[in-house]
Amino acid sequence: MADEVSKVVDAKGLACPMPVLLARKGIDEIESGQVMLVESTDAGSKSDIPSWTRDMGHELMTSETEGPIFTYTIRKA
Amino acid sequence: MPKRKELRGINRKSLLHAHLRKYGDNDGACSGAHGQEARRMAQDKGPDKMTIIAFSGDLDKLWPTMILSSTGAAYGMDVTVFHTFWGLFPLVRDDVKITGDNAMTKMLSTMNPPGFERAKLSKLNMGGAGKWMMRQLAGQHNVMPPEELFDMCLQMGVKIWPCQMTMDLLGIRADQLRPGLGEPAGAATALSEMSRSEIQLFI
Numbered sequence: 689m690a691d692e693v694s695k696v697v698d699a700k701g702l703a704c705p706m707p708v709l710l711a712r713k714g715i716d717e718i719e720s721g722q723v724m725l726v727e728s729t730d731a732g733s734k735s736d737i738p739s740w741t742r743d744m745g746h747e748l749m750t751s752e753t754e755g756p757i758f759t760y761t762i763r764k765a
Numbered sequence: 766m767p768k769r770k771e772l773r774g775i776n777r778k779s780l781l782h783a784h785l786r787k788y789g790d791n792d793g794a795c796s797g798a799h800g801q802e803a804r805r806m807a808q809d810k811g812p813d814k815m816t817i818i819a820f821s822g823d824l825d826k827l828w829p830t831m832i833l834s835s836t837g838a839a840y841g842m843d844v845t846v847f848h849t850f851w852g853l854f855p856l857v858r859d860d861v862k863i864t865g866d867n868a869m870t871k872m873l874s875t876m877n878p879p880g881f882e883r884a885k886l887s888k889l890n891m892g893g894a895g896k897w898m899m900r901q902l903a904g905q906h907n908v909m910p911p912e913e914l915f916d917m918c919l920q921m922g923v924k925i926w927p928c929q930m931t932m933d934l935l936g937i938r939a940d941q942l943r944p945g946l947g948e949p950a951g952a953a954t955a956l957s958e959m960s961r962s963e964i965q966l967f968i
Contacts, residue, residue, distance in 0.1 A: 703908040705836040709917055712839035743811045743840060 691749070693761065694722040700729045700757065707733040708740050711762070715746065718764055723749065726760045733758055812963030814843045818955065819968055822851035822877070823887040824896055824911065830968045831914035837964075838921035845962075846918070847955040849928035853937050854879040855911070856927055861941045870936025879937075881912035919945045926950045 697714040699707040707728040714724050726737060734751075737760050741748040747763040815837045819830050830846065837844040848856055857864055857879030864879055865871035889895040903910060909917070919925065927942060929949035939949060959965045 701907050703906050705832050705839070705914075706907075706909060708839045709835055709921070712841075712921070740840065 691723045691761075691763070693725045694718045695724040697724060697726045699733070700727050702728070703730050704732045704736065706730070708736050711737060711740065715744070715762070715764055720764050722764055724762045724764065726762065728758045728760075729756050730758075733760075737762075811840065812842060814958075814962040815845075815964040815966070816955070816958045816962040817844070817846045817966045817968060818959075819846050819848045819852035820850050821887070821968060822854040822884055824884040824899065825887050826968050827852075827855055827881065827884055827911045828914075830966075831911045831918060833966070834923045835914050835917045835921060838918065838923050842964075843924075844918075844922075845924040845926060845958045847926045847928060847950065847958070849931045849955075850935075851877070853927055853931055853935060855881045855884055855915075856925070856942050856946065857937060858941060858943050864938070864941050865936035866938070867936065873935060879941075881910070881915065884911070915943075926954070928952075928955070 695714050695718045697710050699710045702710070707726065707730050711724070711726050714726070718724055726733075728737070730736075734753075737758075738748050738751060741760075741762050745765040747765065749761040749763055750759070752759045815834070817830055817834055819827070821827070821830075830852075834844050834846050854864075854874070854877060859880050859882060861879060863871055864874040884896070885893070886895045886899060900910065915925075924947050925945070926947040927937075927939075927949045929951055931937075932939070932949055
């Protein structure tokens with residue numbers, strides 16, 4: 689069974705740098721080990737979210753594209 | 766001859782000992798798996814601190830300043846933006862139309878209206894038509910305007926410091942500035958922050 693998502697961040701329709709800013713706000717609201725799901729329509733997020741996740745030491749569990757929507761699940765370090 | 770050999774031997778041995786004393790512990794620690802990992806982590810570690818000198822009041826320069834400083838905060842960096850010269854005008858509250866305390870400084874703000882909303886493009890401004898079009902385009906692409914990114918910056922703990930000397934020079938008073946800013950500071954404070962920052966930008 690997949691990990692339970694503790695927080696959903698909806699950054700759909702927002703351009704750079706909003707997906708990263710909202711991801712930051714979201715991750716601050718969950719505990720270490722919990723999972724956050726980020727949704728974005730910004731193509732720049734395909735590089736921005738994985739970079740930010742890696743640099744922050746969190747774990748990028750999945751990164752998926754479904755039509756115009758990019759979905760990421762991140763486990764907080 | 767034997768004496769010389771012996772002496773050479775002793776010297777070599779003592780040099781080796783001195784070397785081991787000096788570097789031995791470090792070598793030992795770094796050559797182990799744990800040491801290598803620690804060293805890799807240290808090299809991989811991102812910057813902790815960024816200082817931006819916001820010199821320009823142009824819309825197309827304020828935008829990247831606000832984008833980078835808010836993203837820096839999202840990265841957990843300690844971010845300071847030091848606003849000086851033309852970069853002070855966007856910090857003026859929207860309800861303040863004219864700054865200045867004498868004819869010259871009042872005229873200056875008439876020619877260079879303060880506030881984010883009135884910031885011009887550095888090129889193709891075309892009497893404000895270019896600026897208007899740029900903001901329209903940004904709206905269509907869901908790009909946050911710089912004044913909203915500025916609010917995000919404040920929410921995320923970015924320190925915004927106006928420059929005291931240029932405030933005096935250009936006739937901008939502290940009570941005319943937006944709320945939430947740091948105390949007006951000087952060049953030494955800016956340099957002190959920059960010297961402790963891995964990233965320093967002048968925009």
